Amino acid sequence: MLQPLLQQANFLALTLANPLFMAAEQGVIADHTQVEIWDSGVLVFTPLTAEPTSDIVLSSGIHGNETAPIELCNQLIRAILQQHLLLRQRVMFIFGNPMAMINGTRFVTENLNRLFNGEHANPNVLTNGERARAAKLESYMQQFFTATGRKRFHYDLHTAIRGSRHERFAVCPYRPGKPHLKQQIAFLSAAGIEAFLMHHEPTTTFSYASSANYQAEAFTVELGKVMPFGQNDLTRLAALRAMLMALLAETATPTPDFAADKQVLYRVCRSITKNFADFAFTFDKDLPNFTQFAQGEVLAHENGQAIVAEQEGEAIVFPNAQIPIGQRAALCVVADPGIPLA
Ligand SMILES: [Zn+2]
Structure with missing residues (x-):
């Protein structure tokens, strides 16, 4: 070749x-x-x-x-x-x-x-x-x-x-x-x-x-x-x-x-894992990455339980419900200008 x-x-x-x-x-x-x-x-x-x-x-x-x-x-x-x-x-x-x-x-x-x-x-x-x-x-x-x-x-x-x-x-x-x-x-x-x-x-x-x-x-x-x-x-x-x-x-x-x-720094606070086959987000599939939620707002449901935003301004990145059970369905991030840099 x-x-x-x-x-x-x-x-x-x-x-x-x-x-x-x-x-x-x-x-x-x-x-x-x-x-x-x-x-x-x-x-x-x-x-x-x-x-x-x-x-x-x-x-x-x-x-x-x-x-x-x-x-x-x-x-x-x-x-x-x-x-x-x-x-x-x-x-x-x-x-x-x-x-x-x-x-x-x-x-x-x-x-x-x-x-x-x-x-x-x-x-x-x-x-x-x-x-x-x-x-x-x-x-x-x-x-x-x-x-x-x-x-x-x-x-x-x-x-x-x-x-x-x-x-x-x-x-x-x-x-x-x-x-x-x-x-x-x-x-x-x-x-x-x-x-x-x-x-x-x-x-x-x-x-x-x-x-x-x-x-x-x-x-x-x-x-x-x-x-x-x-x-x-x-x-x-x-x-x-x-x-x-x-x-x-x-x-x-x-x-x-x-x-x-010149840029925004985000700290990943947690990842949301899909634990049940009926896992579904509450928001539209076109929701842009980094959309922020109010504390307590419902992000997803699975197995009859609600998954809510844990803190004010929590933003969602890479949401994807069409994944195997046990994998990451989304990352939750918060803007944090205080992240230490060297
Ligand atoms: Zn890719």
Whole structure:
């Protein structure tokens, strides 16, 4: 696949044509950049002219129908292959779930972004395409993050099922004993991210696994609403593209100034778990993310019981009742400008 990749510079098309397997191959672009295909949807570039100081993972398509970041990453890959973007840092691009991308669905059998940090190997669950893919992606992360002394970044790029009061926002994985970094918030804020959710517990998401296992600065980044391939307005992601290009092409990590009033910080106060099959939210399915509720307002019902907002201004993010019993049906967050940052 290396020859068609170098000729056509369209890794997305190659991935969709070969969703289950691509043989490992490597080559060099004009003596300055090594290119390695690791698998279907997994591509690594290493600059050869100078020692990189950062190892960067840009993943998209972990949910197959979240096409805007897939198209953005394919543009960045094309720019590298066609030598419009000269890399100074090492980067791995991942299109997470090629079979779901072909289907135009969030997943085929199971939500891939609940299977990381070892959950894919849960012996109580039969394996499936997503579990096998999660295991492979974890092994690629392990192979990629081997150098010591380099900075590690992982931006896992998504779009949301529903609208949002903040068009673009980031989920910051739980990091016990480590404050969130102003520098990363300033970087993402300059990339157009308006709000940040600080998670309160370990999860099985891709970004949590990178943060916990490789100490990467890792984020789940939500970039607007789900649209089919070809229907995204990528100009809405121009600021993100510019910051990612700077991160990849500059010798020093970009460090925009931090301004406390440029973004809203939220603390995750709890997650609501679906415990019974009749779990249902009280609100409309189009309710935007970050909609706030009054204390005591009923959010959902299950098994004859009401689930209510526990505090004034509690806001709901990622509500989804169409999930298996035992999984997270929503996150509850509260705005908290006092979250400590370092
Ligand atoms: Zn997603």
